Amino acid sequence: MAEQSGAAAARTTNADGERVPTVIVDDVHIVYRVHGAGSGKGSATAALSRIVQRKTSPNVREVHAVRGVSFVAYRGEAIGIIGSNGSGKSTILRAIAGLLPAEKGKIYTDGQPSLLGVNAALMNDLTGERNVILGGLAMGMGKEEIYEKYQSIVDFSGIQEKGDFISLPMRTYSSGMAARLRFSIAAAKQHEVLMIDEALATGDRRFQKRSEERIRELREEAGTVFLVSHNNNSIRDTCERVLWLEKGDLLMDGPTEEVLAAYEEHTGGK
Template identity: 55%
Template sequence: MADRPSLIVDDVHVTYRTYGGRRLTARQQKTWHTIGRHVGAVDKVRAVRGISFVADHGESIGVIGHNGSGKSTLLRAIAGVLPTESGAVYADGTASLLGVNAALMRDLTGERNIVLGGLALGQTPTQVEERFDEVVDFAGIGDFLQLPMRAYSSGMGSRLRFAISSAARPDIVMIDEALSTGDAEFRRRSRERVDQIRSEAGTVLLVSHSMSTIRSMCDRVLWVDGGRLRLDGQVDEVLEAYAEATGRPVARRTPARSRAVAG
């Protein structure tokens, strides 16, 4: 494409340490290595193993793959919240990550979280105040706003997080399955918000297991498998290949529609 790139991911590898357990091979389990379960139970997970792609302004890209294939880790590395082992990420402007697990402060009320989230994203106190009502409207969680977030349902939590993060008007927005927890009305609203970000020349990266969401919101798909990029291309092409490989029949949009008309 001849467009201006907004995001360049150059051979990114991400490895993180995890504490509390360690993977041992069958052979190690029979030897003195067994002790590694009790002492030095620290393991390294190579979640992303060399991914490169270029995204342009105004593009909306879906990211698909199995659970544990490295999708979320990739988005975190792009957002700059998880360090890369090697390789580099270049971005035009600020990147913001909206995820199901993007934990705000569970013990604090929704109101406090709106203020804290806005400030953390670099807004001034005045901006936070100006956008407060907009965030509240968008989240639509009513008087739960005054309750601590631990009292929220997962859907309400993700609504509020989505509202907080997208109010900061990021140039690149990454959505990590956050939409799947919402109800139909919230999904419609967030789709509008995503379209608005795209129309302002932003770039959207969307992780989803819902093929219909990917179809309706994206114009390109990345298929991540085992920490590597398996396929990068047009929506139909990639989804078809993915369906074939996973053995899951995926209804294509055109036949699905004609069936609906026929029925």
């Protein structure tokens, strides 16, 4: 992956030439509580009693999804997050975005992180055109900026290549088309911290290449990008640093090739 230009590198440091941190994750633990069904007559009363007495329900199962994770991300970095299914990758992104509370530890961010995931909500009954406008407004873009970037967003997504889909309701889109449009909307804005969860796994190789190039541009604009992906080639093409999570633990944090080599050896080359 190419190094940043001199101008871009200057934007990632302060007046003393020090790198600027954008995200600090300090000994973070995240616990999910899965509530089971109540047991028989009087369960509502029993539940109220437990709340008053601050007792844990016997039907609540705790899942320790992230265990004591710590790292610092800096302006201008693109950081890949890898690990097997259920390792805590998406959970840590949701916590950084402020969508999940930490059971223990602290998360500090410079500005408001933006989380882009393939499961992010779209308005299925509205057209793609209306979703572009509403999505831009939701990210804080002004109407003039949205209209100025509208055509480039549509062109970037490639959803018009097989017909006039932008004027159709989102419910008529395939999951891949919806994910491509979602990424295109999010990528149209400059982000201080952009977190992408598996978005580059959608679409053909041409769209993946466009997406990877846009991530590089976001870095050049002095943003910080996190990319969760099972596609190691996408990680290699876009990230210079990788975090490897397994069962909620941070196993490695280092240069892309070094971490991926250890991960691929662990997984048998996958």
